[in-house]
Amino acid sequence: MHAITVLPGVKNSARLDDIDDLKPSPGMLSVRTLALGVCGTDREIVSGAYGAAPPGHERLVIGHESLGVVEYAPDGASFSQGDHVVGIVRRPDPVPCPACASGEWDMCRNGRYTEHGIKERNGFGAQRFNIAPDAAIKVDKALGLCGVLLEPTSVVAKAWDHIDRVGRRSNAWQARTALITGAGPVGMLAALLAKQRGLDVHVLDRATDGPKPKLVKALGGTYYVGDLDGVLSRLMPDIVVECTGAVPVIGSLIGHLAPSGILCLVGVSSAKATELDLGAINRDIVLGNQVVFGSVNANRLHYQAAAEALARRVPLSHFAEALDNRRDDIKVVIDFSL
Numbered sequence: 001m002h003a004i005t006v007l008p009g010v011k012n013s014a015r016l017d018d019i020d021d022l023k024p025s026p027g028m029l030s031v032r033t034l035a036l037g038v039c040g041t042d043r044e045i046v047s048g049a050y051g052a053a054p055p056g057h058e059r060l061v062i063g064h065e066s067l068g069v070v071e072y073a074p075d076g077a078s079f080s081q082g083d084h085v086v087g088i089v090r091r092p093d094p095v096p097c098p099a100c101a102s103g104e105w106d107m108c109r110n111g112r113y114t115e116h117g118i119k120e121r122n123g124f125g126a127q128r129f130n131i132a133p134d135a136a137i138k139v140d141k142a143l144g145l146c147g148v149l150l151e152p153t154s155v156v157a158k159a160w161d162h163i164d165r166v167g168r169r170s171n172a173w174q175a176r177t178a179l180i181t182g183a184g185p186v187g188m189l190a191a192l193l194a195k196q197r198g199l200d201v202h203v204l205d206r207a208t209d210g211p212k213p214k215l216v217k218a219l220g221g222t223y224y225v226g227d228l229d230g231v232l233s234r235l236m237p238d239i240v241v242e243c244t245g246a247v248p249v250i251g252s253l254i255g256h257l258a259p260s261g262i263l264c265l266v267g268v269s270s271a272k273a274t275e276l277d278l279g280a281i282n283r284d285i286v287l288g289n290q291v292v293f294g295s296v297n298a299n300r301l302h303y304q305a306a307a308e309a310l311a312r313r314v315p316l317s318h319f320a321e322a323l324d325n326r327r328d329d330i331k332v333v334i335d336f337s338l
């Protein structure tokens with residue numbers, strides 16, 4: 001069968017390989033791949049900057065945003081032939097640390113977790129994959145190809161779960177306004193979940209046309225192009241979900257949160273020396289009771305929350321349209337049925 005593989009650490013080593021066909025494995029689901037989402041992490045792996053092959057192997061099968069159909073399910077599994085499923089990306093470390101031992105592998109304490117298609121575990125970018133039933137999530141078939149959005153939605157569902165938890169530190173705090181910086185797939189899904197929470201949603205991106213402004217409008221949000229400082233002079237957000245990883249954006253956001261505001265960093269920056277006034281940042285955060293925190297990955301509860309959020313289908317028809325759009329792409333998806 002065909003699989004997309006890379007030589008981790010080597011730039012532009014991605015190729016379509018012929019690998020051994022998988023045999024059904026005892027206790028495992030046998031899944032035929034329908035679609036594979038491509039994100040910034042995949043591009044980083046292809047650039048040679050990230051990723052690790054499974055121990056004892058040179059190449060890594062990439063792909064962590066999966067969608068497949070169950071061809072075989074073992075007796076007693078809560079899956080049936082024909083179900084649409086998505087694989088959970090991260091698997092617990094072998095120790096396991098207290099977080100992994102309690103199912104919170106997204107909060108792994110020792111860094112020895114593995115990730116399908118990213119870190120020491122083959123991914124889902126093959127025509128078929130086998131997966132343990134407890135590492136798979138059932139997706140509403142009615143979502144069709146949009147089921148491939150489950151993994152990025154799980155990342156966003158975790159971010160919102162943690163924002164909600166931080167918000168509960170005050171009995172009186174009630175968020176009204178959410179600003180999302182970056183309208184890529186993660187940003188758009190963050191906006192979708194913000195809207196489902198009843199928040200007044202604002203989204204900032206660089207795209208002047210294409211599907212992004214349309215999608216934000218369809219969500220009932222306000223779309224801004226470019227000028228973050230201009231936006232922040234008019235808006236003091238209670239919550240910001242930062243999805244660009246752009247250092248100037250992060251620098252502007254700190255200092256413009258509402259009192260008790262929360263800034264959740266989801267975008268990953270590249271390391272670069274920057275001059276920031278840490279004294280001013282400290283004053284804003286301390287005197288404003290503000291919280292700035294990072295969020296990555298997702299555990300099973302977040303995948304389930306994501307499946308529910310997507311099943312609510314606020315405007316998924318538009319997401320489907322966005323999946324097809326070539327100019328100003330929001331999400332690139334490889335269709336394995338072609």
Ligand code: BGC
Nearest residue numbers: 039041089115118155296297
């Ligand atoms: C994936 C996460 C993963 C992270 C870091 C992201 O693209 O969605 O599941 O934990 O990369 O490897």
